[in-house]
Amino acid sequence: MAPFFKYGFFTEQTGLIIALILGVSFGFWLERAGFGYSRKLALQFYFKDMTVLNVMFTAIVVAMLGLLLFSLFGWLDITKIYINPTYLWAQLIGGLILGVGFAIGGYCPGTSVVGAVTGHVDAYFFLGGAMFGMFVFGEMFPSLEGLYNWGAMGDVRLSDVFNISSGVVALAVVILAILFFLGGEWLENKFGKEGL
């Protein structure tokens, strides 16, 4: 019965070791996919190389189908899975800021670490900027607290919000993903796939 950690199959220390292994392999495969390279990542925003979109959406769909099917087979208690709490407006604004930073800097927080580890100087600048931003946010937190909690909805899932079964949501997300894949391909052809 999964999640293994919540059922006490291994201790917190073992969990940390597993997290380390997962984290290192995550970074490794990001690098191998070319995500340690800001120019490739930035091409996303000019519709010339939709790899990021494809990778992220594939990951989302695989994880979603896996979790739901495992729960359907009774292998996994999905209610015990941690869900990021939703703060609708705060996350919208935060997402926009992150997107702008992504387009300017060519990295997102995860990939900037990958870039830094492989020795890209721009990634160090990006990381420094991210740290500085965290510091500023932390210092300004009292005045930003209202924004931070704006649109708090708790640990909700799409199926809770729209009051439909999670299977139907899964199908909708799958269809959405396929449309995005096809749309991405179309955009790549239209704006010309640029070699690196």
Place this chain on the structure above:
Amino acid sequence: MKISSRNIGFGIMLLLGLILAFSPVDKMNISKVADRELLLSQLHSQSNYIEAEDVAHWIIDKEPGVLIVDIRPAGDYMKYHIPGAINIPLEKLLEKSSLELMDPSATLVLTSNGNTKASQAWLLLKEKGYDDVYVLHGGMNHWVEAFSAPRKPVEPYTDDEVFRYQFRLAAGPVMMGTARAAQSTREAPVKPRTIKRKRRSVKKKVDEGC
């Protein structure tokens, strides 16, 4: 006709999505049996216990969202209780007025004289749906012993034991009130608060994310 691997991928995704759309995914959740297994394994691994020092740290740090619930009879509670604790005798635990006192999102620490009654209350509250509930390890008996007359570690001792002893000495007056403060004068001068900050492993769920 040759089918591209891309289309195979799309097909598999759609198929799995369709299966899910027509299957009772949501009805598979929340099986009471699995919950009982989980509770049992937590009881067995003693992960429902929290140590007296950790609770003391929470009290000193004024950790928000922590509620100490004393489940002993009201008389015992009046004699002495942990600073900030509220009293809900075990037999009144599941009454509506009692449940209203306990915020489901708070971190509850249950204390009784020993471990047993608090563990029983723990089980009841967990089944009631309280997520973040702990049992004070050793109960009030251990608490009073730890903070009113902390036992000096005997050699050979580890740093951890020394830190714990010093913390108990320093925290004693706060935890036990004046009785402890009056008698503390004859002891060696209380060493400066060497409170070893430890991030609790049993902290509330942390944010996970990209």
